Structure formats: C-alpha cells, structure tokens
Amino acid sequence: MPKIKKTVIIPGYRCNNNCQFCLNINKRNSIPEKTTLQIKKEMVEARNSGTTYLELVGGEMSIRPDIVGLIKFAKEQDFKTIMMSTNGRMYSYRNFAKKIVEAGLNSLVFSIHGHTAQLHDFLTQVKGSFNQLKKGIENVRKVGLKNIGSNTTIVKQNYKYIAQIGKLIYNLGIRNSEFIFVDPSYGAAHDRFYKFVPKISEAASYIHKCLDIGKKHKISHWAIRYVPLCYFTDYLDQVSELQEVEIFHTEHLAPDFENRDVEGSRKVVGRAKTKRCQGCRLYDKCEGIWKDYLKNYGDKELKPMK
Template identity: 25%
Template sequence: MKDKVRDDYERPVISLRISVTNRCNVNCIYCHHDGMLDSSSEMTPDEIYEICRIAKKLGVEKIRLSGGEPLVRGDIVEIVEKVNSLDFKDISITTNGIFLEKYAQDLVDAGLDRVNVSLDTLNPDTYKRIVGKSLLEKVKSGIIKSCEVGMYPVKVNMVVMNNINNDEIMDMFEFTKEHGVILQLIEIIESESCDDNDFNLKYHYKLDEFEKYLAEIADEIKVREFMQDRKKYFIDGGEIEVVHPVDNTNFCKNCTRLRITPEGKIKPCLLRNDNLVDLLGYIRDGASDEDLIDIFLKGIHNREPYYKEDN
C-alpha cells in the first residue's frame, strides 16, 4: 500500500464514509440525533460524485454511504450510480433496512456491492422498544431481498444491550445463517468520553465472555488485520464478527477511514468534531482539482489517533 496517501501516523486512507443525510425514519434509543439538516441543505448527487472523484485521485478504494438513513433520499439510486461510474473496488450502504426491499434491485443495478443492515432483535416488541416503530417484518424482508438480488456480503449489525437483547444473540445467528448473512455483534462504548454515558453504562454488555464461547465452538477463526484485528468466527456454516468499542488504541492504530459529514465537511476522526475541514463550500465555489486535493490532504493530515499507546 505504498501508493496510498498516508496521514502523519503512516496510516493509509483506503475508505471514505459519506453521510448523505442525517434525516432518519426511526428513533433508535441509542442514537445521538446529531443536528438534523433540512433536505434542501444536503449534498446533491453531483456534489457527492465530485467528492468521490477527488478521493479516487488520492487512492481511496472503498466508498460507504450512510446517514442518518440513506434510503430516505429519493435520489439514493442516482447517487450510487454516479459513484459507481468512478470504478471503486467496493461501494456499500449502511441502512436500517426499512426501505431496502423497495430499493434492493435498483441499488444492485446501479452498482451497489453490499449492504449492512442495522437489526438488533427478532422480537417484535423489543424491536418497537428500540426503534419506536413496528417495522420488523419490513426489515427482515429487505435483508432477504438483498440476498436474492445478489448483494454480497449482506451483514446484520446487532448492537448488543444488557437486559434488552443480550439473550437473543444465538437466535439472530440462526436467522443470519439461514439466509447466508454475516452477523456483526457491536459492543457499545462504556467510556466516560461518550456523550450519552448514562445510557451506555446502563445497557453496556461486555462481549468478552461470549467471544470466549464463540472461540470454543468455532470451526475456524480469522483475524481482520486492517479492521482493528476483529475476529471472525465460522460456526456450522454461519459467520459472526465481534466489533468491540472504539475506545482503544488498536482501533485508532489500524484506522484507514476518512469521513464526510452531511454538510460536506471532512471529518478526520470519528470521535472528534473540533478538526473538521470544509470541502463542499469549495466545490460549490468552483474550486480547481488542485485546490480540492489540497483540502483533502489537509483533512488527512488532521487525522490523529484519538487513543494513543501512551494515553
């Protein structure tokens, strides 16, 4: 990866995560609901294309579209189509899955490779408690449809919460295994640096013991070196990946991702908002490629491990 642009800590920038909106159609209990934008203030498909075009010049290989909920945008298929025209190695979307059945085929036809679906429970009452609406069956149908139209891999992101869904992990695994879907278990952060620490302290469920159980029953274990050394457990034809909280040096040391906010600003670090770099304003003012590359590089050189070895 010597050809990749690297930050001042020798970390290559491989992936760009673009929040195409911060609007959402559910109200999850663990969401921070960061400042909502009116749809008229969101980046246009052409502006998102321009951001991706400059990123491609700098060696970015992967694009992930997220939100909020990206599928609330009526032009989401057009966005994927434009990004796909730049020939990235991988284009993915993170979604709550409510509109996924509606858009799955069109998204694949537009060039989407894969999808991550947020789904924390298969219990209708628990689902309504978590997201505020009774839409579980729509999400399940969207996951199944994604598999049918050829997205690969399809992943389910399950945020594990103590006394809410921590006893449902294996039920979720059976569901994902049945449909050829990968299950990602996400441990919420417990750190005092979290903005919503009361919730996290109340519902934090440490996955260490469960991961020991997975190690005992797994047919095979693989380590994702460039994804914070996450472990993937292959069990009876299914797959579980455990995502530990980001409050650790290993997460920061192996971070290869840059983010774009819904306002079109470069966000060098997931855990900071004090070093954002405006990009969209310069695109709208007609800045040259050279200027936009310099702005991107400024954002990249603003990258600094939030958790360092000497912290």
C-alpha cells in the same frame, strides 16, 4: 500489504427509523442534508486521492430521492466497493432493491438490533421495521447481491439476547457481522448513559457466546467492536479494531465534520486507558474503553493482563 483507503460519506442524518440509542439523535432534524452535487464532488475527490472502498452511511441513505443516481455515479467513478449501511426498510420494496443493485451497489450492511420483531421494533420505535428488514434481505438476495453484512449495536436492552441475535443473523445466511458496543461519546447513549450503556463486566459473557458462533463456523468476519481487550483475550482475532487498523485507512466526510484519520483519532480522542492499565501486556494493542464510559462507571472493571 498497502492499506485500502476507505472513504465514508455521510450525506446527513435523516432517517425513517427512530432508534432509541441513536448516535445522531440530536442531529437528525437539525443538520441539513448534503446536496447531490456535493456528494458527487466528494466521490470524485475521494477517487482521485486513491479511495477504492466507498461507504455510504446516514442517517438512512436509502430514503434520498437521488440515491439510485448517486450509486450509478459512484459506479462510473470505478470504486471497487460501493457499500451502504441501512436499516433495510426501503429494500423491502422489490423494485427499489432491483434498481439500486443494478445501478452498482455491491455491498450492503443491515442494522439488526433484535432477534424478534418485538425487540427490534421496540429499539427502532417503528412497528413493522423488523419484518421490512427481513424482506429487504430476501429481496437483495433475489436480485443477485452477494456481499451482505450486518451491524448490531449492543445496549442494555439487548445484550442478554446477543447470542440469539447472532443466531438469527447466522440463520439469515449473513457471514460478515459486527457487534458494536454502544458509543456513549455523543447522541442518546451520551445523554442517557445509564439507560443504554451496559457494564462491560456484565455484558462480556453474553457477547462471548455470540462470538462463539463465528468461531464454530469459521466465519472470517464475525467481530466485536469498541471493547477493552481484557474481556476478550480468547477472541482477539475477532476484535474489529485490531483487524481494521491493519487493513484500512479511513476518512469520514459528514455535513458537520471531517475526519481524515478515523482509526488514529478514535484512539486518541474517543477512547482511553487508565493508570490501572499500566503493565498490561495488551497495552499497545488495546484502545481502552470510551472516555465517557470511564466518566460514568470508572475503571474498576479493567483487568490488566499479566
């Protein structure tokens, strides 16, 4: 099957949350947002070059005053999927949720970092953000949005609760979920590595319990992202990158960079395998682990598979 071309437009990094582990912590207030015109131009170019899957991420895209108009414009370009990832807070306003879904947004991915208000709000550093997020999910459902997903960043502060977070997501009726091992290449987890990055050998068994929820209920997308495969040999069909490389060709268009081959460059630039991996039967499939992880924790945890 030919791959789906996905264009991810990042308009900037402004956000109404203040997540402790934010990848863009150093960019949030220093990089100017793209203009409405710039974003529209990028949409037209993407569509002309064959993109059918448009993804809008931030920062937090929903706080832009021009957002409803941008979604309408995307709909006019005839993208099959118009997806946004969000912390969900703006969607707690019913009128906003209604307007944006009516404008043409047809897929929404909510960031859910804790199973309780205490944990989620602690990580986002915004009191009330968990309750707003839950209200947002309820609102978009009420106005007819069907395609609802979730993202959870796995950090030291929440990995022991990852199965409970999975259970919450399941109970919220979400059936399209990614659990993402924190990326320490830049941002907060780079600057304060030991504060945020758990050891894979310690986190894996907790993550397995979360992935078991997806297995048990036969959920088609309930996946882990950015982990070495040796800790997930019984879960290879739930490793996001392995699925993604078969389905998508992705480009990222941010205010401060352009990456026209996300899958290819992540393999080469961000992640690495080491000498220890030689002879591993999963070598060709595996992207290894983040280079910054190796710099800090070394490669002793990697377990070449016979």
